[in-house]
Each structure stands twice: as structure tokens, then as C-alpha cells.
Amino acid sequence: MRRRSGTGYTAVPPWIYAFAAVGALFVMLPLVAMAVKINWAQFIPLITSESSLTALGLSLRTSAASTALCILLGIPLALVLARGDFPGQRVLRAFVLLPLVLPPVVGGIALLYTFGRQGLLGRSLELAGIQIAFSTTAVILAQTFVALPFLVVSLEGALRTAGGRYEAVAATLGARPTTVLRRVTLPLVLPGLASGAVLSFARSLGEFGATLTFAGSLQGVTRTLPLEIYLQRETDADAAVALSLVLVAVAVIVVALSYRAPRGRQAMAGAG
Amino acid sequence: MSFPGKSMATLVMAGALITSLAGCSAGTASDASSNPPDTGPTGSITVFAAASLKSTFTQLADNFEAGHPGTTVHLSFAGSSDLLTQITAGAPADVFASADTKNMSKLQDAGLVAGTPVDFATNTLQIAVPPSNPTSIASLADLAKPGLKLVICAPQVPCGAATETVEESAGVMLAPVSEESSVTDVLGKVTSGEADAGLVYVTDVLAAGDKVKGIEFPESSAAVNTYPIATVATSQNKELADAFIASALEPEGRKVLAAAGFGNPQG
Amino acid sequence: MGFRFEATLESRNFEVALELAPGQTLALLGPNGAGKSTLLSIIAGLLRPDSGSARIGERTLFDLDSTKPSWVAPHARGTVLLAQEPLLFPHLSVLENVAFGPRSTGTPAAEARSVARQWLASTDTGALESRRPGELSGGQAQRVAVARALAAAPDLLLLDEPMAALDIHAAPLMRRLLKHVLAGRSAIIITHDVLDALMLADSVVVMEGGRITEAGATREVLNRPRSRFAAGLSGLNLLTGTARAEGIETRYGHVSGISEGKLSPGDPAAAAFRPSAISVYLDPPHGSPRNLLAATITDLEPHGDAIRVRAGDLAADITPGALADLGLVPGMRAYFVLKATAVTIYAS
Numbered sequence: 110m111r112r113r114s115g116t117g118y119t120a121v122p123p124w125i126y127a128f129a130a131v132g133a134l135f136v137m138l139p140l141v142a143m144a145v146k147i148n149w150a151q152f153i154p155l156i157t158s159e160s161s162l163t164a165l166g167l168s169l170r171t172s173a174a175s176t177a178l179c180i181l182l183g184i185p186l187a188l189v190l191a192r193g194d195f196p197g198q199r200v201l202r203a204f205v206l207l208p209l210v211l212p213p214v215v216g217g218i219a220l221l222y223t224f225g226r227q228g229l230l231g232r233s234l235e236l237a238g239i240q241i242a243f244s245t246t247a248v249i250l251a252q253t254f255v256a257l258p259f260l261v262v263s264l265e266g267a268l269r270t271a272g273g274r275y276e277a278v279a280a281t282l283g284a285r286p287t288t289v290l291r292r293v294t295l296p297l298v299l300p301g302l303a304s305g306a307v308l309s310f311a312r313s314l315g316e317f318g319a320t321l322t323f324a325g326s327l328q329g330v331t332r333t334l335p336l337e338i339y340l341q342r343e344t345d346a347d348a349a350v351a352l353s354l355v356l357v358a359v360a361v362i363v364v365a366l367s368y369r370a371p372r373g374r375q376a377m378a379g380a381g
Numbered sequence: 382m383s384f385p386g387k388s389m390a391t392l393v394m395a396g397a398l399i400t401s402l403a404g405c406s407a408g409t410a411s412d413a414s415s416n417p418p419d420t421g422p423t424g425s426i427t428v429f430a431a432a433s434l435k436s437t438f439t440q441l442a443d444n445f446e447a448g449h450p451g452t453t454v455h456l457s458f459a460g461s462s463d464l465l466t467q468i469t470a471g472a473p474a475d476v477f478a479s480a481d482t483k484n485m486s487k488l489q490d491a492g493l494v495a496g497t498p499v500d501f502a503t504n505t506l507q508i509a510v511p512p513s514n515p516t517s518i519a520s521l522a523d524l525a526k527p528g529l530k531l532v533i534c535a536p537q538v539p540c541g542a543a544t545e546t547v548e549e550s551a552g553v554m555l556a557p558v559s560e561e562s563s564v565t566d567v568l569g570k571v572t573s574g575e576a577d578a579g580l581v582y583v584t585d586v587l588a589a590g591d592k593v594k595g596i597e598f599p600e601s602s603a604a605v606n607t608y609p610i611a612t613v614a615t616s617q618n619k620e621l622a623d624a625f626i627a628s629a630l631e632p633e634g635r636k637v638l639a640a641a642g643f644g645n646p647q648g
Numbered sequence: 649m650g651f652r653f654e655a656t657l658e659s660r661n662f663e664v665a666l667e668l669a670p671g672q673t674l675a676l677l678g679p680n681g682a683g684k685s686t687l688l689s690i691i692a693g694l695l696r697p698d699s700g701s702a703r704i705g706e707r708t709l710f711d712l713d714s715t716k717p718s719w720v721a722p723h724a725r726g727t728v729l730l731a732q733e734p735l736l737f738p739h740l741s742v743l744e745n746v747a748f749g750p751r752s753t754g755t756p757a758a759e760a761r762s763v764a765r766q767w768l769a770s771t772d773t774g775a776l777e778s779r780r781p782g783e784l785s786g787g788q789a790q791r792v793a794v795a796r797a798l799a800a801a802p803d804l805l806l807l808d809e810p811m812a813a814l815d816i817h818a819a820p821l822m823r824r825l826l827k828h829v830l831a832g833r834s835a836i837i838i839t840h841d842v843l844d845a846l847m848l849a850d851s852v853v854v855m856e857g858g859r860i861t862e863a864g865a866t867r868e869v870l871n872r873p874r875s876r877f878a879a880g881l882s883g884l885n886l887l888t889g890t891a892r893a894e895g896i897e898t899r900y901g902h903v904s905g906i907s908e909g910k911l912s913p914g915d916p917a918a919a920a921f922r923p924s925a926i927s928v929y930l931d932p933p934h935g936s937p938r939n940l941l942a943a944t945i946t947d948l949e950p951h952g953d954a955i956r957v958r959a960g961d962l963a964a965d966i967t968p969g970a971l972a973d974l975g976l977v978p979g980m981r982a983y984f985v986l987k988a989t990a991v992t993i994y995a996s
Contacts, residue, residue, distance in 0.1 A: 227574035242575045243530065243558035274735055280722035281692050281729040282800045284752035288723075292748070296739040321566065325559025326535065332560075340562050343462050343537040 140357060147354060148347040155351040163329045164337035165355065171245060171333060172313035175252035179309040180302070182253070183260035188294075190261065191268035209258045216254050217322025224250060225323075247324035248331050252313035259312050260305040267301020268294070304368075311363040314356070422621035425453035427473055429464040431480035431608070433504070433564060433584055437641045438478065444637070445628050452621060460563060461539065468493060468613060475616040476625055478608065480504075481539040485609040495619055498611035501629050503644035505605055506543055507583040508596040509571045516577045521553055521598045524578055532567050532576040535560035540567070543604035544580050550603035555580075568593065582606070584642040607646055651804055651834060655690050655700030661858040662686050662697070668804075668851075670705075673835045675849030675866065679877060683858040684838045688806045691836070692729045693722035704803045704834075723752070728802035732809045734793035736781035742768070742792050743777040749800025767795040771825055787818025791825060798829060805835040811844065823847060842870060842881040854878050872908070874918055874996040876961065884920045885962055888996055891917040896993050900941040900962075905991025918996035925990035926964035928957055929983045930974060939991065941984040945976055959984065 148155070155161065190202050208216055224241045225231045234241060241247050271294075279293045280286070295302070317335040324331040326340065334356055342349035430438045435458045442454035457464070457474070461484040468474045469491050477494075478501070479485045485498050510518050516529055524531050533555060534541030541560065548555055558576065561567045564585050570576040572592045586595030610629065612622040628634050635645060654665035662683045668674050676684045689695035691702060693709065696719065701711040704726065710719045728749070736745045746764035751757060768774045771791045781789055790810065797805060810826065811819045823844065830837075830848055839845060845852050845866055852869040854862035854877050862875040873879035879886030887898040891911040895904035896919050903919050911917055932940055943959030950956070954965040957976060964984055966974075976982065 221573055221575065225573060225575050274731075275737060277692075277694050277722070278729060278731070278735045279737070279748065279752070280694070281725070281727060281806075282749040282752055282796065283723050283726075283728075284748070285723050286721075288752050292752075293737055296737075299739075321562075322569070325532065325570065326561055326566075327557065327559050336562075340535050340537050343460070343535075343562065346466075 143350055143353060143357070146350050148351070151347055152351050155345075155348045156355050158348070160328055160332075160337060161334075161348070161352055161355075164332055164334045164352075167245070167248075167329060167332065168314055168334040169359075171248045171252055172310050174249045175256055175313040176306050176310040178249065178253045179257050179260040179313075180306055183257055183264060183305065183309075184295075184302070186257075187261045187264035187268060188290075191265045192273065205261050206258045208255045213255055213316065213318025213320075214322050217251060217319035217324075220247075220251055220254055220319060220323040242323070243325045243327065243331060245324075245330055248320050248333060251319035251323045252316045255316050255319055256309035256312040259308040260302075263305025263308060264298060264302050267298040267305075270301075271297045307363055307366050311360050314359060314363070421449060422618065422624050423449075423451040424618050424621055425455060426475035426616070426618050426621045426625060427455040427457060428476040428478065428625065429457050429459075429468060429472070429474040429613075430476075430478040431461045431464070432458045433480050433582060434458065434478055434608070436588060437637050437643070440637050441629055441634055442625075444633065445625055448628070449624065454625060471615075473615075473617075474613045475618055475622040476610065477613055478610040478629075480606065480608055481542075482607055482609055483539070485611065488611070488613075493614045495612040495614045495616065495622075498609035499626065499630065500607045500646040501610045501626075502608040502638050503605050503646045504582045504584055504608065504642070505601040505644065506540070506547060506580050506598075507586050507601065508598060509568060509579045509581050509586050509589070509593040510577065510596060511571060511574055512591060512594050514594055514596075518578050518596055520596075521547070521551055521600050524555055524580070525553055530575070530577045531555060531557045532559045532561060532570045532579040533557045534564060534567055534580070535562050538562055539606060540564050540580070540582060543606055546604035547580075547600050551600040553600075582642075587642040605644070608643070651702070651704050653687075653691060653700070653702040655697035655702070657686065657690070657695070657697040660686050662690075663858060664855070664860055666853055666860065666863070668834060668836065671832045671834060672850040673830045673833065673837060673848055675845035675852045676836055676838045676855060677840070677845060677852060677877065677881060678855035678861075682855040684855055685808055686858075687855070688729060688808055688836065688838065691725075691804070692727050692806055693720060693725050694729075707803075726801075726803035727806055728797045728800045728804075729806045729808065730793055730797045730810050732812045734781070734786075734789040736784075736789055736792060736796070738781050740781075741777065742773065742779050742781065742784070745781065745792060746777075746796045746799050748796060753800075764795070764799055767799045768792070770829075771795040771798075785818070787814055787821060790814060790818070790822055794822075794825060794829065803834065805830070805833060807835060807837040809838050809840065812840070842883075845881070846870065852878075871920075872918075872992070872994050873920060879920060883923070885923060885926075887919045889917060889919070891915040891993070891995070895919075895988075900943070903939050903941075903991060903993075904988040905939075905993040906989060908992060908994045911993065911995055916996050917993055919991050919993045921986055921991045923951075923956065923963040923965040924954070925986050926962075926966075927985045928964055928966055928970070928974060928976070929985055930980075932983050933985060939986050939988060941986075943982060943984055945978050945980050945982055947978060948976060957982075 186205055190198065222228050223230055224234070224247070226235055226242055231241060241250065275293050275297060276289050279289045284292065315335060317339065320331065320333060321336060326332045326336045334352060338349050338352045338356065341352060428438060428442065438456055442456055445454055446452055461479045461481055464477065465484045465487055468477060468488060477485070477488060488494050489498070508518055508524065516526070518524065533544045536542055536545050559570065564581050567579040567581050568585055568589055571579040572589060583595060586593055610626050612619050612626065616622050650670050651668040656663045660683060664683065664687055676687065678684050686695065690697050691709065697712065699712050701713055702709040708718055708720065709725050711717060737748065740748065743761060743764055746767055747760040750760035750763050755763065765774065765777065768777055771794050773788060773791050773795060776784060776788060776792065784792065811822050814822055826848055837844065837848060849866050851864065852866045853860055854869070854875050856875065856877060862869055862878050869878050870882040873882055873884060873886055876886055887900065887903060889896045889898035891913055892902065893913050895902055896917045898919065905919055941962065943962055945957060945959050947958040948955060951965055955968055955971045957964045957966060959982065962984060
């Protein structure tokens with residue numbers, strides 16, 4: 110292929126492009142295959158059915174809530190992992206990242222034994238009149254559990270890239286640690302935080318296994334879009350495929366948004 | 382870029398690998414067995430059976446192999462509709478044992494059934510409660526108690542359809558906290574103590590052992606679930622497939638099914 | 649408010665004690681890795697030493713030696729650090745960067761901005777106040793950084809090679825600015841440039857290997873260097889040895905010169921002389937009352953419009969014409985000759 114003028118040298122051998130093409134096809138072909146399978150005449154009615162819209166609405170609401178929870182819990186974790194220096198730090202990081210490799214259903218079981226009625230915390234919560242199982246809260250907890258590592262990894266990377274030099278300068282200028290965090294650290298890593306939040310949102314949106322295990326499945330309460338797709342597949346394959354496409358579309362939009370963020374950070378790093 | 386980073390990408394890939402490996406457990410019927418000394422069909426077949434048949438069909442297959450030296454029976458268990466999808470997509474199945482007549486009819490409509498399906502088992506609903514039965518459930522009507530955490534199957538799946546039928550015929554309105562897409566999920570919520578009661582098949586209650594207590598209720602007769610079995614039209618070894626089906630209908634086979642709680646559709 | 653400091657940090661082989669009179673500027677000289685930045689980090693509270701204490705006036709920055717060890721956090725020390733890079737906060741405007749210090753210590757936003765504008769004006773960067781740091785040149789950014797440091801009203805200003813990253817056009821401007829703002833202000837400045845030390849500092853400390861090897865008034869240290877590093881900075885040859893009744897005994901033999909102060913035979917002493925005072929010969933000249941140092945040439949390099957002839961730790965400047973006549977090449981044995989009147993001898 111001919112290079113565009115004004116582009117620099119890249120050390121990628123031409124044949125790599127052939128393999129990259131295979132890789133790209135491997136990812137894209139299933140999506141195309143699914144799109145081909147869609148019953149377009151019925152597409153709109155299928156995705157606007159009451160149960161579909163309820164599921165989509167629930168998915169968006171719970172994902173937004175779990176993303177907020179991820180931000181709340183993830184910022185301190187990422188800060189401690191990136192800036193802290195304490196024994197057990199590596200172990201802590203390994204545990205925080207664990208949900209990435211755990212089958213989600215295992216996460217669901219673990220959450221069940223924590224927040225369930227018979228669970229470690231659930232028993233006390235039950236006495237306090239708080240019931241989590243089978244509630245929308247359970248969905249949010251399940252999503253947060255699987256999505257948190259995405260935010261922590263993203264943010265920890267951004268914090269390490271930003272380094273501690275700006276923070277040291279801010280401190281010598283008289284800023285207390287809390288002021289440094291609020292006015293320097295967080296603004297500096299905002300793009301990393303944003304892309305981490307977007308990835309967490311995407312992961313929450315796609316969460317299935319832990320939700321099914323831990324939260325159950327009831328329309329409007331715990332049946333998110335992935336659960337709805339799974340159920341629809343039992344009887345109405347067309348509806349399942351149509352809803353899958355909706356989920357793919359939402360995920361694509363979300364991931365596209367997350368790719369805008371890193372560019373912003375580079376511009377900022379270049380400025381500093 | 383601030384995307385998860387290399388280490389996380391590796392983790393994600395490792396996760397995907399584990400999942401894909403797990404999905405490979407369904408064996409294919411391509412074993413080339415040597416000729417056995419005795420007469421009768423030989424070789425290997427793959428039986429696609431509903432998940433609720435797991436323990437019984439594993440036993441049936443063992444018995445069959447013992448009685449037919451030189452044969453191998455591969456088993457693949459999943460939800461009936463999943464199996465149907467796999468077979469119509471070309472999965473190498475020789476026998477299909479469905480948990481409902483609906484999915485078998487679909488396979489017939491697709492022209493993939495050799496001969497006529499035979500009903501080989503029935504199953505009815507039972508109330509599953511934790512062993513101590515803390516909410517003192519004794520009847521179907523008790524499931525409508527306010528505040529009771531009831532879990533049932535979603536209407537889209539066979540056990541849920543049966544639940545709906547029972548509800549209608551008994552005139553009871555159930556308000557579940559969750560409608561699961563599989564019996565396993567319903568049972569799981571009862572055994573873990575999350576739910577006070579669930580509606581599952583009698584066979585599931587028996588299979589769960591002493592982790593749950595089953596409560597029979599007369600209204601269950603309104604929804605008797607029938608299990609049909611048939612040889613798949615694309616089978617490369619129909620003779621062996623037919624022999625396996627026959628073995629399930631013989632008294633020995635019936636005993637295995639009955640022990641697991643299945644009823645006899647022939648009466 | 650005078651500044652007193654002493655600290656040790658074994659992991660960096662650091663052991664330093666120094667004092668600074670109120671309103672004075674101290675230049676910190678020394679080769680890379682000598683511990684200069686470590687010193688500033690400890691003062692600023694960014695690095696904790698094993699032991700020691702520091703005070704500005706009566707105020708304690710840290711005291712690890714007392715029975716009740718104390719360690720004041722960086723934000724409460726009143727010691728502002730200005731580094732080689734400006735490190736302006738990229739997400740804040742120039743004005744907000746400079747207002748950062750006052751705002752952090754609780755000054756209301758409007759008042760902080762007015763303080764910031766004053767400092768921007770006095771660093772000649774007032775026109776840049778609404779820009780982002782990314783839109784500034786290196787020199788502009790560093791001047792804004794000076795304004796930001798001063799706006800925080802430090803009791804002690806710490807400057808870590810503030811001109812090292814500037815190009816040759818921006819550096820003189822920054823030097824002038826620093827001369828202006830450091831006047832009468834307590835400050836410690838790390839520099840590699842003798843000009844900075846002469847122009848900006850009242851006194852000089854030379855650090856090598858985590859220790860102070862020389863300290864004193866700037867002129868004194870630069871004119872009468874006792875360390876090779878200080879001699880190199882001021883462009884002088886330095887030979888150390890033992891005082892004799894006449895001159896000094898060095899590893900190149902006896903060197904005569906003009907003695908300053910009282911020197912008793914046997915005292916440790918040093919001899920300093922300019923490279924340009926040396927003449928180079930291939931054979932020892934006869935019957936001369938001058939100093940004669942035999943050496944093997946190691947390097948030849950251009951130095952201004954002369955040629956610098958290096959022989960180990962000696963340096964001589966000769967004209968290109970003389971080089972051509974002598975035909976000097978590295979490895980050749982030569983004689984460095986210099987008049988006694990060109991050599992200053994003093995106690996070391």
C-alpha cells in the first residue's frame with residue numbers, strides 16, 4: 110500500500126497487515142453475521158416491545174449507578190495502588206483485578222455469600238431491614254464487582270503516567286493533600302478517569318453471569334438487557350438477535366467515546 | 382492510550398480462553414472403533430439430552446456401553462432449546478432427548494428427525510423449600526403468602542410454561558421475586574437460602590438430595606411435562622442410535638428413570 | 649530568619665550540615681549525583697532523612713534527633729521548590745497557576761488572583777495570564793513558574809537548576825529576573841554555571857559524594873578554590889600539596905608562587921593558576937627561574953579562539969599557531985612552564 114505523504118516511518122512489516130486483517134475479521138465477522146440474521150421487517154417492533162424497553166432502561170440505569178459506584182470506590186483504590194507504598198500492595202492489586210479473570214458466575218456466587226440473606230454481611234443487613242437479593246441494588250452490586258477493575262486499571266495507569274511531580278510542586282506551594290487531590294491530581298488524570306468510567310459502564314452493560322446468579326431475573330427489577338436476550342432466545346430467536354444488536358450498538362458508542370479520551374490526555378501531557 | 386493496558390488485555394484473553402475451553406467439553410462422534418466380536422450395532426454415537434437428564438442419561442449410557450461392547454456413547458447436556466439450535470446448526474448429534482415436546486416438534490419441522498419421536502418420561506412440578514421449611518409451606522396456595530420470596534422459571538422456558546399452566550388451572554396468582562431461565566437457577570436460589578420456595582420438577586428435587594425438601598401438590602397434574610426422544614435424521618449411525626433409544630424404554634432403563642423421579646408416559 | 653540544616657540519609661550516602669544567614673542566597677555547586685537535589689528534597693519535606701533537624705528562624709521544619717521527633721508536612725513548611733522544568737499545572741491558566749499558592753493557604757479567590765497579577769507583572773508575564781501552560785515558550789513558562797513560587801510567599805525559596813532547561817536566549821533573561829527577585833530573599837539555588845553563582849549568590853557550597861567539600865563567600869571560593877570542582881568551575885588549574893618555606897610541594901614537583909596569608913611549612917596548601925598563563929614546550933627550557941611541570945598530553949580541544957591542551961588535571965591554553973609549531977598530539981610528553989607571579993598559593 111502506498112503511504113500517505115507527510116507520515117513518518119513505522120517499523121511494521123507489511124505482512125503484519127495481513128495477520129491484522131485476519132484478526133479484525135475474526136472480531137467483526139460475528140457481528141456482521143448477526144446483523145445479517147436480523148429480521149429487519151420486525152426489528153423496530155421487536156426492540157420496542159415493552160419488555161425490551163424495560164430491560165434497556167434498567168440496563169442503562171443500573172450501569173450508570175454502578176459506574177458512579179466504581180468511580181467512588183475506584184479512585185481511592187487506584188490512588189493507593191499508584192501512589193502508596195505499603196506491604197501487601199501487590200496482593201491488593203491482584204485481588205482488585207481478580208474479577209477480570211473470574212467467570213462472572215463465580216463473582217455472583219461470591220456476592221451471594223456476602224450480601225445474600227444467609228451471607229456474611231447480608232444477615233446483618235437483613236436485621237437492619239435492608240434486603241439486597243432480588244433487588245435492583247443486587248444488579249448494581251454485581252455490575253460494580255465486575256466493572257471496578259476496569260476503572261482501577263485505567264486510572265492507576267493514568268496516575269503512574271502523570272507521575273508525582275506536579276503533586277510535589279503543589280504541596281510545596283502550600284496545598285494540603287486534599288487540596289492537591291482535588292485541584293491537581295484528579296484534573297490531571299481526568300481523561301484516564303473518564304475512559305475508565307466509560308469502560309466500566311460498558312462492562313456493566315454487558316454483565317450477565319453475576320447478575321443472573323446473584324440478583325435473579327424479574328422484568329423491570331433485575332432483568333437487564335443481557336438477561337432479557339438470554340430469555341428471549343428460548344422462544345423468539347429474532348427478538349434475541351435484534352436486542353443483541355441494540356446492545357452491540359450501545360457498546361460501540363460507549364467504546365468509541367472512551368477512545369476519544371486518551372487523545373485528550375496526550376494533548377495535556379504534551380503541554381506539561 | 383489509557384485503555385486497560387497490556388497486562389489486562391492478557392488477563393481478558395486468558396479468561397476468554399478458559400471459557401472457550403469449557404465450551405469444548407461436548408465431544409463429537411468421530412471415534413473410529415474397531416470391530417467388536419459380537420453381533421449388533423457398533424461404533425459411537427452422540428446423545429444430546431436436556432440438562433435435567435444429566436444423571437439418568439449418564440447412567441443409561443454406562444449401562445448401554447456395558448451391554449454393548451465396542452460402543453461408545455458421548456453425551457452433551459444443555460437446555461433443550463440450546464440443543465435444538467445446535468442440531469439445526471449442524472452439530473453432530475445422533476440422538477435428541479428433549480425436556481418438552483415443543484422443541485422436538487421444531488426439530489421435526491426442520492426435517493431432522495428420523496422416524497417418530499417416542500415419549501419416554503414425564504415430569505411434574507414440585508415445591509422446593511429449604512430442608513427446615515422455615516415458612517411452613519404445605520400447598521400451592523401457600524406460595525401466594527405476602528412477603529414470601531418465591532422463585533420460579535420464566536414462562537419462556539419449559540418449567541416456567543408448566544408453572545403458568547398450573548397457576549391458571551389452580552386459579553392462584555403467584556408473585557415471584559425472580560423468574561429464572563433455568564431450573565438450576567431456581568434450585569440454586571432455594572438451596573442458598575435466598576428464596577423461601579421455588580417451583581421445580583420433582584426430578585430436580587430428588588437430584589438435589591437433602592439440600593431441599595420437596596412438597597407435592599395435587600394441582601401439578603395440570604402440567605405434566607413429557608420428554609420425547611428421537612434419532613436425528615443426519616445421524617451416521619442410526620442403528621446404534623435406535624438401539625440406545627430402545628434401551629431407555631426397556632425395563633432396566635425405566636428403573637433408572639423412575640429412580641430419578643421421572644414418570645412413565647405409557648402409564 | 650536564618651536557616652539551619654543538618655541531616656543524614658544513609659541510603660544515599662548523604663551527610664550535610666549548613667547555615668544560611670537571613671536574606672542571603674546560597675549557590676549549591678557540585679557534580680551530578682553529589683546529593684544537591686536530595687538536599688532540596690529533604691528541606692522541602694519530599695524526602696525523609698534518617699536523622700537531623702532543620703529550622704527557619706525559630707520555626708522547626710523537622711527534628712528527628714529530639715526525644716519527640718517532629719516532621720512538618722511539605723505544605724506547611726514555607727519552602728517552595730522551583731525545578732528545572734516549570735511544571736505548571738497544565739489544566740490551569742497562567743493566572744490560576746500563580747494564584748494556586750495563595751488559594752491553597754486559604755486566601756479568597758479574588759484576592760489570590762490580585763496577588764497573582766502583581767507577581768505576573770513583576771516577572772513581566774502579565775500579558776500571558778489567560779493562556780494555558782501549553783501555549784507558552786520555555787522561557788515564558790519558567791518565568792511564570794518563578795511568579796507562582798514567589799506568590800506563595802516562601803520563607804525559603806529552593807531553586808533546582810532553574811535555567812538548565814532554557815535555551816541560550818531565554819537564560820540571560822531568567823538570570824536577570826532571578827537577580828532581581830532573589831535580592832534580600834533567603835534562597836538556595838542549585839547550578840552548574842559559575843556565572844549564576846557569581847551573579848545570584850552571596851555564598852557558595854560545593855557538594856561532592858553527598859558531603860560538603862567547600863563552603864564560603866562566592867568570590868573567595870571561586871578565586872581560591874580548594875576543591876577540584878570549584879577550580880574547574882572558575883576555570884583555574886588547582887594543585888594541592890604541602891607548603892614549603894618557598895612555594896608548595898605538589899605531585900608535579902615544587903611550584904613557586906605568591907603566597908597569600910600566613911603559611912607555615914608543612915601546612916596543607918593549594919596553588920591556583922590560569923590555563924592561559926602556561927607555556928608549552930617539548931624540551932625543558934634551560935636556565936629559567938620559572939616553574940616547570942612535566943606532563944603527558946591527554947586531550948586537545950578548541951577553547952574560544954585558543955586550543956586547550958589537557959594533561960591529566962592540568963590545562964593550558966595556547967594559540968593555534970603554537971600548536972602547529974609544536975605538533976602536539978595526545979600521548980606526547982611535554983613541559984608546562986609558568987611564571988611564579990602567575991601562581992597564587994594559599995592554605996587549603
